[in-house]
Amino acid sequence: MTCLEAVATYLPPRSIPIDEALAGLDVSDTQIRLFRRFYGFSHIRRDGQARLADQMLSTAAGLEEQLRGREKQVRYIVQALTLPVAAPYPTNPVHEVRRALGLDHAATFCLTQHACATGLLALDVCGRLLAADSDPEALALVFTGEKAYNAYSQQFIVDTAVMGEGMAAILVRRNGDHDRILSYATRTHGQFNQAPWLSYELAREFDRLYPEALAEVLRAAVDDAGLTLDDIALILPHHVNQNSWKRLSKQIGFPIGRIFLENLPVTGHCFCADPFLNYRTACETGRLRPGDHYMMASVGLGATFSAMVFRH
Template sequence: MIEPATPSVLSLSGIAFSLPARTIDAHTWACRCGFPEARASALLRNGVQQFHDAASASPVTFACEAVSALLEDTSTTPASIDALVYTHTVQSSVLAPPAGTAAFIQSRMGLDHALAFSVMQQNCVSPMAAIRVLRVLTVSGRPIHRAIVVCADVMGSGCDPLRAIEDLALHSDGACAILLERGAGCNAIVGLHLHTDGRYFRGTDDDLQPVPDDRYYWSAFTTMRAALRQAGVTANELAHVLPHHVNLSGWQRLMTMLSVPQERLFTANFARLGHVFGADPFINFHTAPRAQPGSHSLLFSSGLAGCFGAMVIRH
């Protein structure tokens, strides 16, 4: 039996992103890292073609660009923003203490009335974790009617060998800003579920390579299923599945597990954008074909250290 949908208090009202103009293809990456050509060929077979390279540019620069574009695209005034949450995956994607990245973006963007803070340690699921925190603050009575979540990450040219997630993805630098509004109705968040498997708390092995997760597919499937149950919809009702850009062949397997037709998996950005850390599902939501009002889409992301997150949107 499908559980009834719970009342939604926040909606995705706008998304903007900022990516470096420079792109590096898989063959060039393998060459400059000293990897064999076979490594690039394996990436290409998995649909991985290129990544966006910020070189030495600051992630905060991209974060501010994304927030600025979001405010302009949605005709939102800075004074109307009640909360700003900064999220990231890479430790170097924040200003060194005692500086505060969220406070810097708040000051630069003129968000003087916003409650500003940061969410981290959920890696590529951190934006969804931030949205969950905002939902809790909203239902607990805090007067948050409009909020921005911004995620930004830059690997840095000195970390090029770490861009690859096995042969399944290449990390791109960049940022994404998300406008959330209370009671907007359209694109309402009707399901949101997070899961962390503590067995993978280290994230990587001694060689900084991802630790194989023998429960990955089951964890991803059950996380998505829990979000769907919250929303009161079945998987085969979904208009789109909006994935993170990792493991394209694995996504085909997950679609089978969900009993969703493969054509509903939005894959147009996999090869073109690379894996932009926590931004992938939100960029896909912004660029996917417009769905019919009343239909639903599923956003999903997972990260190192056993983090999983799924969100259901009612269009």
């Protein structure tokens, strides 16, 4: 059974009001007020000086104790990406990080097919790879989170989210005593593959489908785990916006207080990293206790809906 051996996170030190972050990006004052009052965004974290590889290494530093002396056990390094291109050509951040960590023996690759849900896909892929490894102590290292470069689609998503640069590094193993993955459900609705550049009609259809499709994968994940939604202590969501989660809460009758939204106003939507940022904060604040069942949930533009159930 696949487990999370450890999760480390990193937030750039500078907190930026979204008014400042969106300045010069053809976003009206009315849209900024919508992001603040309706969608719940206040500040984001960004570092204009640090490269993606720098921020990945800062995140990996949080796993130093867990990795020390076990470097040879790391079989795979996976960068889970929202966007197909993580850095300007010809740089390759994940390979730079592999060398810096002394893990040149590890097979290293990127995944990006599920957009912001690719972090959960990476956990599933690593679990399958480790299950086939002859060494029961083999490990995989997954990185999530990206730079919000000056391109339009990397700064914000229209009427949806403001992008931040929080990152996570996840050490994955085949067996363990905590944070076991009990199930994974994912569905792709390919008619929306051109998002965020949908026609007016398709955009309306996606907005209508969204809570229904997300509810379907949440229920599928808890069913596959042999549980019900009542058994889930906490949902650790992606940070598209708080309004979408309020709609989902009503759709499935799940208390909004058990959907962890505390980080959304202060970190923004950090690509694939949101559920893992929320995991660390939930652990540090006592919101997750040993034995609790919890769920990570993400939706990627395209449109992929994913949910994964764990036992803490």
